[in-house]
Amino acid sequence: MKDNPFSLWVYLSQSPLLWLTVTLMVYATTDAVSLATRRHPLANPVLHAMWIIGAFLLATGTSYTTYFAGAQFVHFLLGPATVALAVPLYENRKRVVSSIVPMLVALVAGSVTAVVSVVLLAEFAGLPRDVVLSLAPKSVTAGVAMGIAESLHADPSLAAVAVILTGIMGAIIVSPLMNRTGVTDFRARGFAAGLAAHGIGTARAFQVDEIAGVFSGIAMSLNALVTSFLVPMVVTLLVR
Amino acid sequence: MLASLSLILLCQLIGEAVVRGLALPLPGPVLGLVLLLVLLLARDRFARLARGPLRNDGVETASKGLLAHLSLLFVPAGVGVVQKLDLLASHGIAIVLVLALSVVLTLLATVLTFRLISRLLKQQDAR
Secondary structure (H helix, E strand, C coil): CCCCCCCHHHHHCCCHHHHHHHHHHHHHHHHHHHHHHHCHHHHHHHHHHHHHHHHHHHHCCCCHHHHHHHHHHHHHHHHHHHHHHHHHHHHCHHHHHHHHHHHHHHHHHHHHHHHHHHEEEEHCCCHHHHHHHCCCCCCCCHHHHHHHHHHCCCCHHHHHHHHHHHHHHHHHHHHHHHHCCCCHHHHHHHHHHHHHHHHHHHHHHHHCCHHHHHHHHHHHHHHHHHHHHHHHHHHHHHHH | HHHHHHHHHHHHHHHHHHHHCCCCCCHHHHHHHHHHHHHHHHHHHHHHHCHHHHCHHHHHHHHHHHHHHHHHHHHHHHHHHHHHHHHHHHHHHHHHHHHHHHHHHHHHHHHHHHHHHHHHHHHHCCC
């Protein structure tokens, strides 16, 4: 060991353990900061964990593939966490059933707005065709958006990045925006957060209010269904 | 705890299998969510189902544990932005602006529709 001080780093930097530890430690720190600022929207833990870890990877010349070998253990839990949304949904079933009509109408309005607005704006901004296609499913959760992008022969990893950016911006903007519209109904606010900003919006909604979190989780699940059908249609109609 | 996590994974596994098998255009975990919800509702109906993870808040506690740190789970995919730095250098500002505008429009469209419809329903009930 002694004759090569780098051999320990070479060994560790290739092992999943290091990157899993880094992911958890950085997130634990950014989450503690978020808590210390009483969940200020700009102290979004995902946003800050992302750039800190990203900068660390760039500084150490580590590839994303090497990083992901460790971080995949965290990434994997996205699936089980989606299943787990059944529990808050079950516990609040009475409130959910009683608002089924506004939910379904808002679902259609929101999903259509999400896909059509991003496609039109991206075309207007003159973005290349494959970028437009990769941005189209940005309001659904990462796994689903990547699947949609793949089926359109777009770029799934760009779709994932668009999803995360959308989620973070949605989570940051949702509280100030909703306060400005004067909507105080946490069912409606949560539903909008989950529809526009999927899991990151839902995580934010749970921080603000339990009912908002439940409705956000429902919106996120339902939007995953609707958007899977909607994106191929909108793309054929609107993308040159 | 172990049995509860197994049950959650089992729901996802069945969801994925059905979605693949029938080539359904929906994500496997969403079907898993529906499955777990049906199980919980069935448990209230049929006392015989209330065993193992479906007893004493087993699966409820495990699920809440998973959901407590939901944002953490997005970090690995988010760090993938390091692979896209060249694209962000050329189109980054446009992409961020497009996504930001679209998310604001989506939030407004959803929340205002939700409020409008629930107000209309309330007026109808009042009559």
